[in-house]
Amino acid sequence: MQYITEAMLEFLENIRSHNEKEWFEQHKEVYLNAVYEPLKAMSEVLYQPFAEYQMMHKTARIYRDANFPPYLHYRDTFWIYIRHEAVWWSRTPSLFFEISPEGAGFGFRISSPEPQFMEHFRKQIAEQPEPFQNLISELEQKQLSLSGDEYKRPKPCRNPELLPYFKKKSLAVQKHVSDRNFLCSDALLPEVQKTFADVFPVYQYFYQMMQNYEAGKNPSETKQTPEPELFMTKAPEQEFMW
Numbered sequence: 248m249q250y251i252t253e254a255m256l257e258f259l260e261n262i263r264s265h266n267e268k269e270w271f272e273q274h275k276e277v278y279l280n281a282v283y284e285p286l287k288a289m290s291e292v293l294y295q296p297f298a299e300y301q302m303m304h305k306t307a308r309i310y311r312d313a314n315f316p317p318y319l320h321y322r323d324t325f326w327i328y329i330r331h332e333a334v335w336w337s338r339t340p341s342l343f344f345e346i347s348p349e350g351a352g353f354g355f356r357i358s359s360p361e362p363q364f365m366e367h368f369r370k371q372i373a374e375q376p377e378p379f380q381n382l383i384s385e386l387e388q389k390q391l392s393l394s395g396d397e398y399k400r401p402k403p404c405r406n407p408e409l410l411p412y413f414k415k416k417s418l419a420v421q422k423h424v425s426d427r428n429f430l431c432s433d434a435l436l437p438e439v440q441k442t443f444a445d446v447f448p449v450y451q452y453f454y455q456m457m458q459n460y461e462a463g464k465n466p467s468e469t470k471q472t473p474e475p476e477l478f479m480t481k482a483p484e485q486e487f488m489w
Contacts, residue, residue: 248288249431253431255285258282259323259325259347266321271309282325289344290304291304296443302329304328327345328341329342340355342447349425350425354446355453356395357417357419358417359417360416364457367459367463368456373405386445395416397416422438
């Protein structure tokens with residue numbers, strides 16, 4: 248099945264240029280039929296290989312969270328996430344697919360990890376480099392690499408082979424596709440599925456590391472933070488918004 252279409256990409260371009268309620272209300276049916284339903288169906292298919300791991304999946308809603316910039320009404324970039332349950336999705340390992348007018352990105356990422364977790368990551372790979380280096384080697388064999396945003400000043404590292412990873416303040420293994428013909432073809436879904444399978448060992452490695460990190464926190468560090476939803480302006484409850 249073809250999930251990404253010219254109609255979807257055109258809608259994303261238009262909602263960026265006409266980010267207002269009046270325009271959206273006039274094109275709501277286009278959103279439902281060309282964006283929401285196809286991405287929902289794609290999410291279900293992508294999730295199937297991971298259901299046995301008690302993970303969950305979610306697709307972006309059309310409404311932006313009003314508390315966060317840019318302060319626009321509607322989203323022009325949509326994502327699918329597959330991960331274990333988490334309060335702060337940006338701090339936890341995720342498999343993701345993201346589509347915008349510029350193209351698609353997909354793979355693995357932790358987009359905004361806690362600095363303390365990255366410190367834990369550096370300590371772990373310094374003490375036990377072999378499992379991590381094996382993981383990197385496997386990625387290279389699949390023509391993939393671990394990337395991410397970098398500190399302006401890299402952290403001290405005694406092992407030159409690990410130095411590139413001591414620079415990271417976020418983590419990702421991802422592919423990008425901008426060719427609209429490929430995006431709108433039957434070949435896209437198998438490519439995303441293959442990439443998810445290729446990066447799943449990375450997800451498992453970092454998910455286990457995250458579990459160990461959370462378990463090792465001091466009681467004072469594990470004080471419950473209110474869930475983000477408490478601070479967010481709620482979108483309408485209609486099911487199509489989610």
